[in-house]
Amino acid sequence: MTEMIPPLIDHIHLRSVHLDEAMAFYQAIFESLGRGSEVRSGRDWLEIGSFYLDQADADTPPSRIHLAFTARSRAEVEAFHAAGLKAGGNDNGGPGLRDYHPGYYAAYLCDPDGNNIEAKFDERVA
Template identity: 55%
Template sequence: MEIQEIFRGRLVDHIQLVVADLDASKRFYSAVFEALGVPLGGEGPGFFWADELFVSTADSPAAAGEKTGRVHLAFQAADRAAVERFHAAGLAAGGKDNGAPGKRSYHPGYYAAFLLDPDGNNIEAVHHGRAKKSADAVRITF
């Protein structure tokens, strides 16, 4: 039997976005994830995924025929340079600026950028500055 491993965050197990144009979304998310050092996990008929994010068309079985409403997703970035790469890559891949890279007042060290994806979702990359994480991810082995 092949051992399988997945990594999950502390609160969110996974998120599904149901989009109008899968190809446009794949171009956008492939570009911003590459900028953040996150590989695409795979794809199938009507969907693709990376880490905890699944993106599909409305006709995929999990979507029940409905496109998701506007959401805000924030992805962790390793440093400020990754936030800046995320923003540039997302713009080049069809995203729209919704907040250039810069400091935010949410807490000391918060550095983020915001883009609107092809469906108008507010997508953020954030680096929390000098902070200590208890773990990079939770490892689940089957």
């Protein structure tokens, strides 16, 4: 039996100050790539596959990037967090279950440039 290796990147989440313009831009480029029918959007968000865009505001200012990597276990999430702290990252949410959906186990670090980097283990697909 061959072991299935999950993708390295789980999702990308961007926050925009100029959301209307950003949504129009992303819709246009996804259309040009033949993927426009896959885009879902609401009043203040746009999503396609593993890409998510929403509105920046006073509580959630624009981010350079939120990048989530797939982990294969809780232990990998914990190792990610420890190694990142040791390598100079700043804690942005220690390892633990999140309320995004059942079985979402993640940890967050800010890299030296302030980007929000996540490791996520989804217990629903383990």
